[in-house]
Amino acid sequence: MIGTKNDIIKKFNENAMQYDNQRSKLIPCFDDFYSIPVSVIEIENDTPNILDIGAGTGLFSSFIKEKYPKAKITLIDISEKMLESAKNRFKDDPNIDYIIADYTDYKFEEKYDLVISSLSIHHLNDNDKQNLYHKIFSILKEDGIFINADQVLGHTSFIENLYKDDWKNKIEASGLTTEEINAAFDRTKLDKMATLAKQLHWLNESGFKDVDCLYKYFNFVILFGRKS
Template identity: 60%
Template sequence: MANHQHVRSTFNETAAVYDQQRRKLIPCFDDFYGVAASLADSKQEAPKILDLGAGTGLFASLLVQRYPDAKLTLIDLADHMLDVARTRFGGNPNVEYVCADYTNYVAPDTYDIVISGLSIHHLPDADKAQLYKNSYVNLREGGVFINADQVLGHTPFIDERYKSDWRGKVEASGLSEAEIAAAYERTKLDRMADLASQLIWLAEAGFRDVDCVYKYFNFVVMFGRKTAE
């Protein structure tokens, strides 16, 4: 719980500038979010979407472009981040905001799509695995789960290669020294797991067709669907 409160306070502090910095902090920004959004298929014209660790609502906003009548539930621990999301979505009556810890969140209803963007890597591994199980429960039959996140390299050498590539690109991004220092400080909150383990946890949760659909160093998009087939 102490780590959760640290995450909450850190992201509340950066909420106002989080979106404008994100493109510079994610070297593969367009592909990363573009691929993730393209996987959010639904036969419903107004799908119900749950966004875990929604932050400022960036990922969710891409799905609203696909499904203007979508009904969204945005859950995040940081209330200031959700304030930015409220501004983003204006008076959209189809968006619900829940300020809470989503780790053990089991929804009162089921969803067509469950998404998460750059959030689950802050959880301990046992919580990640449990969250994948909860997400499976929270989905309707035929629903999809998409996690656009960061992962640990599967060897120390690979992990350091991921980190050095990211640091080099961030330091050439045009961000100020203070902004870069703050970004480095936030990485202390990371509790990343390797990709292979997480794909196993998704399969063990019950998901079918589990895959890593996109990968750029440690930025990945994981996918699974709930089906009786």
């Protein structure tokens, strides 16, 4: 069955070496997608404890590090190859920890000022998404922030097809090779996206305050919640 944990590990292990080079072409709104979350993050201390869920190559964390260079960041991902790329990215930084595990059932023992995720949670089924949001809320410190830069399902079939067509047209004109484009289409078989409305509801239900969609470009969104 497409979409099992083993499928996800296999696909992302295969793509680990090319992942970062392809991001700006596979995400039409790449600059906003990563700069806006960083711009809204405000943490009182300059050595925050941060968790990156589904961290992959550490791309999202690298932008956070530019703002908080002394931050302690824990990267957790199910793909060993992706985290190998992250280790290479942060090879001179002693304040980065790595966990190869499934974050949906991993027992976190620390509290975090900030939890971030990028293009990962949409691989979970709806029940796992809801459980994860509860877990994230529980491991955040008071006034901690959760930011999820991810993709959502169109709320109608017409809107969903509009999203898909726009993305298809843009990546086919991006300069990616036919092989890279076909591999990207193949990875979409792993997606289990939920609508924006459902995800905002689940965040509120988990206890988050000030829940919002800070940014939206077709199905690319930035979700925000605060523990207060």
